Amino acid sequence: MVKIGNLALGDFPLLLAPMEDVSDPPFRAVCKQEGADLMYTEFISSEGLIRDAAKSVQKLDIYDYERPIGIQIFGSEIESMRQAAEIAEAAGPDILDINYGCPVHKVACKGAGAGILLDIDKMVSMTAEIVKQVKIPVTVKPASAGTITASASWRWPKGCRMSAYRPSASMPAPASRCTRERPTGLT
Amino acid sequence: MYKGEADWSYLNQVKANPRLHIPVFGNGDIDSPEKALEYRQKYDVDGMMIGRASIGYPWIFNEIKHFFATGEKLAPPTLEARLAIARKHLDFSIEWKGDKLGILEMRRHYTNYFRGMPGFKAYRSRMVTAESYEEVVEILEEVRHAYADYSFV
Ligand SMILES: Cc1cc2nc3c(=O)[nH]c(=O)nc-3n(C[C@H](O)[C@H](O)[C@H](O)COP(=O)(O)O)c2cc1C
Numbered sequence: 468m469v470k471i472g473n474l475a476l477g478d479f480p481l482l483l484a485p486m487e488d489v490s491d492p493p494f495r496a497v498c499k500q501e502g503a504d505l506m507y508t509e510f511i512s513s514e515g516l517i518r519d520a521a522k523s524v525q526k527l528d529i530y531d532y533e534r535p536i537g538i539q540i541f542g543s544e545i546e547s548m549r550q551a552a553e554i555a556e557a558a559g560p561d562i563l564d565i566n567y568g569c570p571v572h573k574v575a576c577k578g579a580g581a582g583i584l585l586d587i588d589k590m591v592s593m594t595a596e597i598v599k600q601v602k603i604p605v606t607v608k609p610a611s612a613g614t615i616t617a618s619a620s621w622r623w624p625k626g627c628r629m630s631a632y633r634p635s636a637s638m639p640a641p642a643s644r645c646t647r648e649r650p651t652g653l654t
Numbered sequence: 655m656y657k658g659e660a661d662w663s664y665l666n667q668v669k670a671n672p673r674l675h676i677p678v679f680g681n682g683d684i685d686s687p688e689k690a691l692e693y694r695q696k697y698d699v700d701g702m703m704i705g706r707a708s709i710g711y712p713w714i715f716n717e718i719k720h721f722f723a724t725g726e727k728l729a730p731p732t733l734e735a736r737l738a739i740a741r742k743h744l745d746f747s748i749e750w751k752g753d754k755l756g757i758l759e760m761r762r763h764y765t766n767y768f769r770g771m772p773g774f775k776a777y778r779s780r781m782v783t784a785e786s787y788e789e790v791v792e793i794l795e796e797v798r799h800a801y802a803d804y805s806f807v
């Protein structure tokens with residue numbers, strides 16, 4: 468039995484990926500009907516959430532029949548992410564997910580999404596801060612499992628109660644597109 | 655959007671870390687029950703996350719579960735199942751976003767639900783220009799009749 472926090476997900480859960488412009492409530496409704504065990508929202512901008520931007524707030528819409536459901540947020544500022552986590556939690560999801568994997572240029576090059584993989588210390592602090600902020604389990608979705616292996620062996624903070632993370636290895640870390648230097652420690 | 659294959663081999667390394675006690679889910683490129691089974695056997699993961707393959711084909715979740723459980727493949731969704739899903743998606747889209755936006759945002763989904771049907775293009779181009787709910791529903795009805803005898807493989 469796979470569990471995230473107290474959430475029991477069956478023996479080998481199949482998750483619906485967070486997909487911008489795709490994983491909205493109508494799409495999730497059909498995926499739920501056809502067997503998705505855990506679903507995620509589209510990613511939601513932390514800066515948008517804390518400024519109460521309509522486009523971001525609308526993405527917090529979740530429904531009881533969708534449970535278990537995770538809300539995904541992204542951003543590059545730890546304080547904004549902490550506040551966004553608080554806002555997202557108030558919407559009542561079962562899980563809060565942090566996007567550490569979006570390779571889209573406008574996101575990654577501002578240091579959010581996969582961009583944060585260039586700064587593992589910051590990623591760890593951000594995760595710890597969010598885990599401290601919310602009561603629900605936190606999952607993370609990083610782009611590069613190589614990076615995560617590195618952070619897992621060296622620098623994950625003690626007492627972190629994050630319950631799951633998913634190396635989604637599909638996306639080559641786009642970091643090199645933003646900067647020519649790759650910090651040591653990134654594999 | 656994503657070029658190249660997802661490299662799942664890292665996942666075995668991640669799971670091999672003795673300090674790790676949390677579930678790890680694999681993600682990337684799962685697009686069939688066969689591939690799901692192959693990756694499940696090859697990599698040490700607690701579950702899988704599916705993205706692109708579910709777009710227009712939500713049946714992928716139950717197909718994979720059935721294949722894991724029985725080793726047999728479910729028959730592909732029938733025309734009726736596809737029509738029902740398209741309709742549900744459309745109805746919900748409108749309920750959630752309102753008439754205009756709901757219809758607009760639904761447009762990119764039709765092709766996927768009716769993938770592989772010969773001659774569907776003509777219906778599709780009408781669906782994606784239809785401006786009212788009634789119009790779309792009527793075209794879906796036409797599809798129901800036109801492809802009544804079509805069998806999916
Ligand atoms: C259209 C689209 C939008 C996506 N949006 C997000 C997103 O908002 N957040 C995220 O973490 N990943 C996003 N992804 C990545 C997917 O969650 C997933 O990791 C990726 O598509 C690989 O899985 P797949 O091969 O099963 O599609 C997106 C992918 C696609 C195709």
Ligand SMILES: Cc1cc2nc3c(=O)[nH]c(=O)nc-3n(C[C@H](O)[C@H](O)[C@H](O)COP(=O)(O)O)c2cc1C
Pocket residue numbers: 618619620623624625626627628629630631671672673674675676
């Ligand atoms: C990437 C990674 C993430 C982890 N996340 C958590 C976590 O969220 N909660 C937790 O209790 N332990 C987590 N652990 C396990 C702890 O790091 C560690 O095993 C535990 O706190 C015991 O401390 P020790 O490493 O000194 O034995 C994680 C481990 C790794 C490698």
